[in-house]
Amino acid sequence: MLQKATFTLSDGATLDDLVKRDSYEVALRVMSDEELYKLEMERVFAKTWLLLGHDTEIPNAGDFVVRDMGEDQVIVTRDRNNEIHVSLNVCPHRGMKVCTAEAGNAHAHRCIYHGWAFRPDGSFIGAPVEKEQMHGNLLTKDKLGLKKARVEVYGGLIFATWNIDGPSFDDYLGDMKYYLDQLFCRTDSGLELLGPPQRFILPCNWKIPGEQSGSDGFHTLTLHRSLMEGGVMGGTPESIYDNAPGMYGVDVSCEQGHSLRCLEAAQTFKMFSDISFEGKSVEERLQMLPPPGITKELIPQLFNNLSPDQVEQLATIPPQVGGLFPNILVAFIFAPRTDGGSSGALALHTYVPRGPDKVEFVNFIFAEKDAPEQVKRDMLQNSIQQTGTSGVIEQDDADTWPQIMRNARGVVSKDITLKYQALHGHERPEGWKGGGLLYPGFTKDDTQWNWWMAYYNLMAEA
Amino acid sequence: MVNYATAAVDKASVMRGLVSKNRVPLGSEIYNRILETLYDEAAALDERRFDDWLAMLEEDLIYTAPVRLTRNGPNKDRDVMRTMMHFDDNYQSILMRTGRLSKSAWAEDPPSRTRRFVTNTRVAECEAAGEYEVSSYLYVERSRFDVAHNETISAERRDIWRLVGGAYKLARREIIVDQSTLGMSNLAIFL
Structure with missing residues (x-):
């Protein structure tokens, strides 16, 4: 049987103890184990393609819906060029949600905490009081956008993944x-x-x-x-x-x-x-x-x-x-x-x-x-x-x-x-x-x- | 198409409460009879006397529960989304649901123990004689198996009750739930 790299939980259990490939069994504890859950968020939900919605929900430029990739919340938007973007709903300034609504239309998403603002494509517009450079002196604006996921639209269904260089959507299907x-x-x-x-x-x-x-x-x-x-x-x-x-x-x-x-x-x-x-x-x-x-x-x-x-x-x-x-x-x-x-x-x-x-x-x-x-x-x-x-x-x-x-x-x-x-x-x-x-x-x-x-x-x- | 971007106030998604200006005052005979009917209905449902409940329904009943959505800015009051619902029923489909509950409906077998609390009841006359708009608040505590923590749901109900043969019967119910993501794990109970 194929050998694979794996993990060991703190009580010594390995992946092969949980998913028993020889006998076609899975230990019931996989449903409640907290350590395993954290690994799943990293190895499954931050790695594979996930379904977020459908493009008919956001027919117009600026339309958005807020959805979840595992426990990471994202904003799904349509920009002026009719492209669909999926961006992490986390302000890179202080970690606040950039978007507090579940759906709507906005050509700029302005964080309500300190006012950092972002375009539907996730790129950074600026912080208030531009002359004071409140986005700092170390990073240029192009480095301050929302974290972007990789997007694929199939049959109108919007899929995204954090695995930027991972398998293609066609390979996934x-x-x-x-x-x-x-x-x-x-x-x-x-x-x-x-x-x-x-x-x-x-x-x-x-x-x-x-x-x-x-x-x-x-x-x-x-x-x-x-x-x-x-x-x-x-x-x-x-x-x-x-x-x-x-x-x-x-x-x-x-x-x-x-x-x-x-x-x-x-x-x-x-x-x-x-x-x-x-x-x-x-x-x-x-x-x-x-x-x-x-x-x-x-x-x-x-x-x-x-x-x-x-x-x-x-x-x-x-x-x-x-x-x-x-x-x-x-x-x-x-x-x-x-x-x-x-x-x-x-x-x-x-x-x-x-x-x-x-x-x-x-x-x-x-x-x-x-x-x-x-x-x-x-x-x-x-x-x-x-x-x-x-x-x-x-x-x-x-x-x-x-x-x-x-x-x-x-x-x-x-x-x-x-x-x-x-x-x-x-x-x-x-x-x-x-x-x-x-x-x-x-x-x-x-x-x-x-x-x-x-x-x-x-x-x-x- | 789901259009979240409407600029004009969308009447269909704004909460309106009672439409009629012809209020039926608290303590009046009609108000008391309708309130009593709401209490009777809650008791019938809590006690799972579905035949008694069905007898309180009109055959042209429309029974719906639109989804809610968290919205902001100019759309912040347009949060009742009637394009999607948790319930989308009529008298025939309610019969289908109650019929199922008398057989193998594991979602309610063994049954939940429920308490429906009905408050803040407001009544107004509709244009049609003998019909009344009734707005009430509903709070449900639902106990499932031996789980010590009850599931709950809160909602406003906008009803039309019709006086038929001396009794008030339910002709319309719209259940405006408060949560955009329900904390109740299914709606195998009626609201």
């Missing part, structure tokens, strides 16, 4: 780009963030929701049993485990730790169960059942923006849920409505660390920008009713994770291991066009183990 394009880059005008994200705090470590976002499909059957009871997913309350709706598909993943569950609608949802794609062309399939978030008017746009193979997958077995390492959940799901429609729900979450025992759940809700207004309205409602703060699916997750957290503090419990031993092994389905590590059939632990391996690899690098 790896083979997942083929699948993610089908969600984020499929229409002419792209996605639109429908409003500021929902935000709320959960009393648990970021990795508890994090590892679940590595495509834990299996929990759906039990934790989200109400989806079956409510008649949304196939099966009855009595036959949930026999029918196992939504468990069969193709889980796609990669060594970067990202994954997506590709699911056929007919296999998952009761209302689609009589739809047969047998012998139907891609165009016919799209007309019969457009993928989540796509309306019939938008179907021609799919062919403009995606390859024929990508459109075929989206029409047949679309990626629906999964996540990007380290802390992003993707839920682009069919969402049957009580009024009979199904326009889908498109949501991304980030799980932002707020200390070893707290995480901020940030819920971004989207629709296609070119979708009709009523569809956007329906989709907003679908996403709010299913995901996030009051979402009937994710209420149950939010109540479960803090209880795992509580266990992780027990002196005996902390050495219990999380087990990822229900493994399928990579297997390429016949005729499958996309790349990556592929796991067809019943959803198992492979993708989540890949998440932990991505974690291991970053944590092993000082």
